Amino acid sequence: MFNEAVIKEIDEIRVKYPDRKSALLPALYIAQREFGWLSNEAMSCVSETLNLPEAFVRGTASFYSMFRHKEVGRHLIQLCTNVSCMILGAERLIDFLNTKYGIQKNGTSEDGRFSLVEMECIGACGTAPAMLVDTDFYEDLTEENIVGILEQYK
Amino acid sequence: MEKFLLRNIDNPNSSDIKEYIKAGGYKNLSRAVGMGQDDVMEEINKSGLRGRGGAGFPTAMKWKFAKADPKFPKYLICNADEGEPGTFKDRPILEKNPHLLIEGMVISGYVLGAEFGYIYLRGEYPAARDILDAAIAQAYKDNFLGDNILGKGIKFHLSVHQGAGAYICGEETALIESIEGKKGQPRTKPPFPVNVGAWDMPTIVNNVETLSNLPLLIEIGGEAYAKIGSEECPGPKLFCVSGHVENPGVYELPMGISLKDIIYEHCGGIKDNAKLKAVIPGGISTPVLPADSIDCAMDFVAMPKAGSMLGSGAVIVMDESVCMVKVTYRALRFFEHESCGKCVPCREGTDWLRKILERIEHGKGRKGDIELLSDVAGVMYGRTFCPLGDGAAGVVLAMIKHFRNEFEEHINTKKCKY
Structure with a gap:
């Protein structure tokens, strides 16, 4: 209770x-x-x-897709791959996160640090590609800046 | 054009009530109360204001139906479930100008005789949640919300109801189901929400941008408002532009502006001087327009004549590097994911279309697949419970109409060259 x-x-x-x-x-x-x-x-x-x-x-x-029915990592990465983000490279970022941190799409890294959820538009299309980490917005993502951002989440 | 909806948002403290009042905020609420309910209603009628959520329904008409219903209490719901992919126009109001929305809602509640309001905010906007909660608390403290607003005995209570990641809840009856704690599946209409809405009471559901137009409308009057933008769809409009333009972002421009001007005059043209291939003018559910068809007026009346829809004013610009089969496939993955499962044509149709598009994109398309896509989409169109299914079918049909050669090339060469 x-x-x-x-x-x-x-x-x-x-x-x-x-x-x-x-x-x-x-x-x-x-x-x-x-x-x-x-x-x-x-x-x-x-x-x-x-x-x-x-x-x-x-x-x-x-x-509702934002209610989670399995355990997730300490930090939740919600990365948009809908059209505006896709045409500006969001799918490459999904691959990059897989290679760099070993997180599969809709999965969790082995150390339990990150879970990755592919999102359907988070309303940041003008600054695509974009993601939410927990409740923080990050926009204009690249393979270079995403590493620095995720370093803040231990 | 002078900004109204986006007025003052460059001020870093724009969401604070003090700054809003300093810039003239909440004066229009006093003015509206001074005018009285009937006179405000008449101004809205004269203004020609249409709902900004996508359907473009005349606001005065919706309100008259709700006012005419003798049942009380009535509820006012702000649809802030901005989920149409490509759309981010309401976010600056929610995050930077929340008191404009609150003022618009109190005016609306006063006119409609609604004493309870809810902002149905999408779950994907956690920052807006905190900002709105803080703004609402400030408005209560300053007597712009509560049981005795402006000391005139006007009662209006407002709170935020957070959605949880379901696109379909942007449809007003699904939204109402969701507020009631249920799965967000659309209801049969009629009865319409204006008569039987939330908790079976008369309910008005309006978009963030629509409600945020109310203070301006009161400030300048219905006649002056009707002179902004196009005759049949007056007023300022927020356009949110994304994709391959030099300066993407949210632009407040007169309704009816040419799509071409939005892209080339206001957004600085195509990024890196690339060649334009296509534009999705009103969010992912609206039919694509090829590069040579973008000299059209962006409003609810003109866009259907140009072969698309204004939708939410979400302009997605694509240069020649973009594969249209892939865009269609991604769009259908979205629709399949978001189909609520209530009606068969949408539930099965979106899944089937996605499967066919997936194999074409991955070089496994078969002869006859284009005809099959047209056939499935054609059967769905007009036969689904709500507009989600129509949107999905319309996207496929428009893509095949304008870019059939790309679909054929994928099938014939068994690969995607992009």
Whole structure:
């Protein structure tokens, strides 16, 4: 079960909506923050806190690509490869990350430092190619500058 | 043209309420309240404002339907689920000018009699989340949000609801399902959200840019607003330009400006003096235009006549180095990933189209594949539950229409030469 502080945080979100079901997406984000990913335990906690059927919680959680259903590395690289990023070299960056850090697309490096997720447009098309590392935006990426950026994430 | 939507954003503290007020912010809210609900509605009607999310629906009409519904409470939702690939026009408003949006939403809530608002923000904008939360807190503190706005008894409460990476939630009924905690799958229409929306109540869903136009409209009046840009689609428009141009970025220009002028006058032309091959004018879901067809007016009425759509004003510029088969394949990977699975033509069609495009791009195309692509896309078109499937089919059909030779070359030579 969530600790009291988390339950209080979810209760505060609940009052913003006319029903408790509507607090599900925010509650899933909180569970993901607390557990690192949406394990069975994490989803059970959400189900219990909001008094919603587990099947409903899982149904919603599985629909959205930013909810994670397996463990991820310490840092999450979300690199866009949609058209604007692709035509400016995003795919080369995916290959580069594989060679340099041994991270497969949608996989995790052996040392558990980085996970890499291929994204569908993160709204940084004018400064492509672009990525999010955890919640930080990085734009105008090249094979040269991406190494320096990732060095900040241990 | 003088900037309005992007006014003041070069100020490093532009998201702070003090700076916004210093630049004249929240005056238009007082002005709107002074005018009264009916007069503001009349100004919006006169202005000819159309929704900036992609469909271009007249805002006044949508609002009249919602106002006419006797049920309360009514809800106002700002669609900030900017997910159409190529689109990054709302991001500067969300991150640099959040009070413009908040002011626009309070004005809208006042006119519509809606006391609760939500900003449905895409999960991919974590920085905007923090900025909006901080701006909302400031607006509450200064009495621009709450139970007694401006001391006039006006009630409007606002919060951010964060999406979680589903493109389909940009469709308004899917967005409403998502706010209600469900999978983001579109609803049957009718009933429309203006009558039966969030929690079954009348709900108005408008794009960030649409709502951010409200303060300007109040400031200059509907008639003056209607004189900006093109006659049938007035007002300023944000265009976000990416790909092979010298100066990509977000540009605030009058609606109806020529696509050619956006690229050559405002964005400095094609990068490194390369030769232009094609432009996707309104985000990945809009039909591609070849280089010789870009002298067209960028608005909701003129673009369909030119063979495409204005969409979100997301201009993707491609030079001669780009393989159009690969672009089509990448687009279809996107649509397959984002199809919500509710209706068969979209769920199966996007998967099938992607498979055919994948083999053509990888040198394994078969004779008859182009006809098969046209056939599958033709069957999908107009038969899917929501516009996602139409978009996917339209992209394939336009690419084959304009760049058939590239598809043929891939199949005949069994490789991609790019």
